Amino acid sequence: MNGTLNVTPAIPELFVFTMACLILVVDLYIRKEQRVISYGLTLLTLGVGALLSLSSFSAEPVFTFNNMFVDDALSDVVKIAICLITLVVFVYSRDYIEARGLYKGEYFVLGLFAVVGMMVMASANHFLVLYLGLELLSLSLYSMVAFQRDSALATEAAMKYFVLGALASGMMLYGMSILYGLTGSLDIPTVRQAVGGMSADDVVLIFGLVFVLVGLAFKLGVVPFHMWVPDVYHGAPTSTTLFIGTTPKIAGFAIVIRLLIGGLEDLHGTWRDMVIILAVLSIGTGNLIAIAQTNLKRMLAYSAISHMGFMLLGILAGTPTGYSAAFFYILVYAFMSLGAFGMILLLSREGFEADELDDLKGLNQRNSWYAALMLLLMISMAGIPPAVGFFAKLSVIQAIIDVNLVWLAVIAVLFAVVGAFYYLRVIKLMYFDPPDEGVQAIEAATDLKVVMGVNAWAVLLVLPWIGPIQQLCLTAVASVMNGFVS
Amino acid sequence: MSFTQLAFYFFAAIMVFAAAMVITIRNPVKAALFLVLAFVSGACVWMTLEAEFLAIVLVLVYVGAVMVLFLFVVMMLDVNLTRLREGFGEYLPIGGLVALLMVVEMVIVLSADSFDQQNMPRPEPHGEDYSNTKELGRLLYTFYVYPFEIAALILLVAIIAAIALTLRKRPETKYQNPAEQVAVQREDRIRLVKMAAERRKDEQ
Numbered sequence: 289m290n291g292t293l294n295v296t297p298a299i300p301e302l303f304v305f306t307m308a309c310l311i312l313v314v315d316l317y318i319r320k321e322q323r324v325i326s327y328g329l330t331l332l333t334l335g336v337g338a339l340l341s342l343s344s345f346s347a348e349p350v351f352t353f354n355n356m357f358v359d360d361a362l363s364d365v366v367k368i369a370i371c372l373i374t375l376v377v378f379v380y381s382r383d384y385i386e387a388r389g390l391y392k393g394e395y396f397v398l399g400l401f402a403v404v405g406m407m408v409m410a411s412a413n414h415f416l417v418l419y420l421g422l423e424l425l426s427l428s429l430y431s432m433v434a435f436q437r438d439s440a441l442a443t444e445a446a447m448k449y450f451v452l453g454a455l456a457s458g459m460m461l462y463g464m465s466i467l468y469g470l471t472g473s474l475d476i477p478t479v480r481q482a483v484g485g486m487s488a489d490d491v492v493l494i495f496g497l498v499f500v501l502v503g504l505a506f507k508l509g510v511v512p513f514h515m516w517v518p519d520v521y522h523g524a525p526t527s528t529t530l531f532i533g534t535t536p537k538i539a540g541f542a543i544v545i546r547l548l549i550g551g552l553e554d555l556h557g558t559w560r561d562m563v564i565i566l567a568v569l570s571i572g573t574g575n576l577i578a579i580a581q582t583n584l585k586r587m588l589a590y591s592a593i594s595h596m597g598f599m600l601l602g603i604l605a606g607t608p609t610g611y612s613a614a615f616f617y618i619l620v621y622a623f624m625s626l627g628a629f630g631m632i633l634l635l636s637r638e639g640f641e642a643d644e645l646d647d648l649k650g651l652n653q654r655n656s657w658y659a660a661l662m663l664l665l666m667i668s669m670a671g672i673p674p675a676v677g678f679f680a681k682l683s684v685i686q687a688i689i690d691v692n693l694v695w696l697a698v699i700a701v702l703f704a705v706v707g708a709f710y711y712l713r714v715i716k717l718m719y720f721d722p723p724d725e726g727v728q729a730i731e732a733a734t735d736l737k738v739v740m741g742v743n744a745w746a747v748l749l750v751l752p753w754i755g756p757i758q759q760l761c762l763t764a765v766a767s768v769m770n771g772f773v774s
Numbered sequence: 775m776s777f778t779q780l781a782f783y784f785f786a787a788i789m790v791f792a793a794a795m796v797i798t799i800r801n802p803v804k805a806a807l808f809l810v811l812a813f814v815s816g817a818c819v820w821m822t823l824e825a826e827f828l829a830i831v832l833v834l835v836y837v838g839a840v841m842v843l844f845l846f847v848v849m850m851l852d853v854n855l856t857r858l859r860e861g862f863g864e865y866l867p868i869g870g871l872v873a874l875l876m877v878v879e880m881v882i883v884l885s886a887d888s889f890d891q892q893n894m895p896r897p898e899p900h901g902e903d904y905s906n907t908k909e910l911g912r913l914l915y916t917f918y919v920y921p922f923e924i925a926a927l928i929l930l931v932a933i934i935a936a937i938a939l940t941l942r943k944r945p946e947t948k949y950q951n952p953a954e955q956v957a958v959q960r961e962d963r964i965r966l967v968k969m970a971a972e973r974r975k976d977e978q
Contacts, residue, residue, distance in 0.1 A: 353920035394938035431935030
């Protein structure tokens with residue numbers, strides 16, 4: 289241990305944290321009509337946070353804080369994605385939260401603290417740091433769900449989220465404590481070395497692994513640990529649902545990589561079977577139950593469950609291409625989910641939530657531009673070519689075929705076809721059903737419209753750059769796998 | 775059996791008993807008091823592990839502050855527990871069975887030789903001049919400074935969330951505004967009325 293601390297690699301986190309504290313204070317001194325200052329500062333923070341993460345990009349991992357913090361390609365890509373997506377989340381949310389009395393400085397500050405939590409998770413190289421980052425994220429999210437305090441639905445959702453989240457944290461901590469007991473360290477590379485020296489059939493080791501995996505599964509919301517997902521997505525204010533449904537998934541992926549691949553890759557043979565069960569159940573249950581939903585938010589929640597299952601396919605393949613396919617999948621999913629929930633925000637107005645499927649009826653006649661954007665997002669989520677969602681599904685399925693799990697690929701594709709039904713139903717409602725009598729015209733701010741347009745068209749326009757993005761994902765996961773040699 | 779072992783089993787037994795009572799007893803105030811007992815026995819177990827500072831902090835912070843606050847809240851809220859407890863026993867047989875099975879399985883798994891005396895040797899006892907507090911402080915502020923700061927951040931989020939979720943101005947409630955009270959002028963309170971002098975009737 290040397291005397292000085294090198295804080296340079298952690299500058300993005302430190303910046304976002306400092307700005308969050310600054311906004312908290314600034315917000316006290318401004319009048320209600322000037323709240324746009326807090327909003328602007330929040331966007332600025334996230335933009336600069338992304339730039340700082342970009343500028344610290346390096347393929348070689350840099351360790352600091354006594355090896356508890358690692359700045360590698362994975363953490364940088366994850367941080368950039370988190371900052372940019374959260375920025376768009378807040379742009380989409382502004383009008384919605386303003387109409388519902390949630391337009392307060394604390395909402396943005398809690399969002400920024402959640403971002404700091406996710407950045408800490410992305411850079412964690414120590415079980416303790418990973419857990420604390422997760423708690424920082426979760427606590428901010430619980431309170432953002434409960435923020436609409438007059439809504440009984442939101443309060444109930446926050447309560448469920450809190451209780452099940454605490455249970456999941458308990459599970460994960462118990463697993464980590466068992467691993468600590470066996471390996472004598474919480475430092476992820478040290479754990480990896482110690483596990484490498486043990487028998488993969490060590491029953492206590494598997495016992496610890498199971499608890500860690502259950503905790504992760506809870507946080508990702510995969511079947512059978514998914515019970516909270518639909519209720520929280522449905523009950524939370526849509527702006528918060530948008531936030532929960534996008535960036536925490538990327539952060540969740542990062543901790544799965546850090547724990548299962550960074551720390552416990554030598555147990556791959558053991559956790560692979562467990563992850564197969566989680567993935568199959570998620571893809572199946574998520575897609576089947578989504579068909580029965582009449583609420584758009586609930587439908588997208590079940591779709592999120594099935595997408596998490598698809599992401600796990602890439603993880604369980606156990607190859608670098610598999611991991612990078614999973615990373616690519618989660619990035620694409622977060623982006624599509626951003627657009628889909630953003631569309632609900634855009635169609636909602638004061639005193640009205642456009643979260644029922646019937647609210648989309650005849651959208652083409654009311655506003656063909658929005659209908660076209662939603663169409664793009666839905667075909668991408670369903671995985672229909674040429675949208676980017678297709679390439680994401682293709683790459684994870686390719687990865688499991690490469691490791692001879694053809695039966696699993698067949699199941700995944702079959703359920704993807706089942707899932708296409710409910711995405712196509714949305715398109716049918718928009719284009720072939722007449723609108724209800726007396727629906728109001730759709731109004732939205734210009735900046736929101738522009739961002740929404742870019743968001744939706746990106747699922748097509750990104751196609752020429754899919755190769756470089758996948759290459760970037762490969763570099764990122766490779767940095768985790770190689771970084772631990774040092 | 776040495777005295778330390780005897781002390782350990784004594785306090786551990788009390789702790790397990792108190793913890794079981796916390797979740798089974800019907801009266802919330804009594805449950806909180808049993809939690810206090812569990813904390814105190816836990817502190818005593820930590821004493822046998824030479825973690826003196828943590829033991830004292832557990833008693834001071836959890837028993838002294840957190841549980842007292844908790845008792846206040848329980849007493850002030852006046853929760854109707856008979857209604858909350860409805861249907862509690864409904865799932866008890868099956869839930870209890872599952873829990874019992876899991877505990878037995880976990881005991882079987884964890885009593886494997888990974889955690890026995892050979893693999894987990896007793897740590898060397900520290901000398902007389904060893905300061906538990908000093909060592910903890912040094913580790914917390916040097917080696918673990920990063921997680922320590924994140925923990926502080928979590929507390930900050932908890933404060934912000936608690937205030938944001940509970941603070942709101944309701945127009946019907948009466949409250950004092952100290953700033954206005956201090957800034958008040960004599961003229962705001964007293965009005966001097968100039969009147970012509972009058973003579974009493976009986977003096978006329």
